[in-house]
Amino acid sequence: MIRLEHVSKVYKTSTRPALEDVSVVVDKGEFVFLIGASGSGKSTFLRLLLREEVPSRGRVYVANFDVARMARRRVPRLRQSIGCVFQDFRLLNNKTVAENVAFALEVIGKPRNTIRKVVPEVLELVGLEGKSARMPHELSGGEQQRVAIARAFVNRPLMLLADEPTGNLDPDTSQDIMLLLERINRTGTTVLMATHDHSIVDSMRRRVVELDLGQVVRDDARGVYGVGR
């Protein structure tokens, strides 16, 4: 599903590589935590998968896409097969919950009938069925993140990338979000989540890939956060 081969990334404006000789394989349906100190390259890793950045060296494969080399005009297809969630939710403040979710389908040209059908379904899945007419500012942080997850998942992507999705949430709310991500993972969707949150990683006991200064220093099938450090 995801394969990085000897990937290095050096940003133009910096001297130290953000990623250095990273090789990682993630299979379909896996749930993987990407951990590491601030600046270790977690977000860079995720951006490479989305073709937000191209690697300086190495190859990146996502599904059937040769991400680094594919033609620019095919990038939208790649991104349609990936859902994204971020720490800061990134909702449109002038649209309702339902409109925010529908927006993701409208802009990729989905027919109106489909949108009318699947938006309520996914809102139910994330537990927001009664709040579809609310504006984002009328929701709690956890609820806003649910909207973001609904938007990322509504097109049934092959994988979900989450960059510190619980970074702005309290522990209880974070736990709810994790349950939701697990549920999505159980539908067969690959989930890759960058996080700093020890307790979450420790309690979930999933695969952990740890980055340090851009290099993979650990890859445990059922890892915890702080081992060996």
Added chain:
Amino acid sequence: MRASFVFSEVLTGLRRNVTMTVAMILTTMISLTLLGGGLLVVRMIDKTQAVYQEEVDVNVNLTKDISANDKECTQDTCADLRERLESDPAIEAVTFENRDQALVRFKQIFEAQPEMLKLVRADALPASFHLRLVNPDRPEVISQTYSGAVGVDSVVDESEFLERLFSAFNGVRNLTFAIALIQAVAALLLISNTVQVSAFTRRTEVNIMRLVGATRWYTQLPFLLEAVVAGLVGAVLAIGLLVAGKVWFLDTVLGGVFASGVLSPIDGLDILLVSPWLLLTSIGISAVTGYVTLRLYVRQ
């Protein structure tokens, strides 16, 4: 492509940025009005030139004596001169115009300017022969031949006057085009700036669109259309201004000149013919500017 989606995005964009939109429309309008005005002047020059090319007249003005006393050109001096002119192989046609007829024509030309009429008394106008030349390119030969002849007061070569007239028109045309060009540069920069501002104010939307896999058409078409719609509105206003200018300025101020046939008038058809070019120019320029701006400044 969902048209309703793009359409509502365009409207939102234009509304969000009202002052910029208005500035963009007005600049485009002025630029295009000048361009259209220039094109109309070109058309007027062409038409007028075509009329005169066919009949470049040389006027042989007769002396005061003949003008006052020989209304039908029957006395010797005048009749001899007429005969000489009519038998000249370089002259195709000769028409006699007496003082009364000259006054009628004069009144017609300056119908709209009664002050002019008051200034001129009937006996100031000469009787004359209007000559149509076989070869309109060489009026100076005729003027040399007949300048000193008996009964001739002066020979007026219309082509000289016309040349001066046309060079004045060409000057006006060039000036109009130059100003139109400067305005066009201003319009271009405004369009580019508006597209950038528009893309910036909607960066959150655009980023989300990019992330969920919207194609370039979806992310950028609204901005492009915003520019094109503004350009289109500017062009329509410019055409409106040209029509208004014709009705309220040209037709009232220069109506008499047109009626006399000295200048060929600009009519509705001329504006109709110029309009598509204004629309096309506007759409083309705004679309290209928008596209290039998006390429240069907005990340795909």
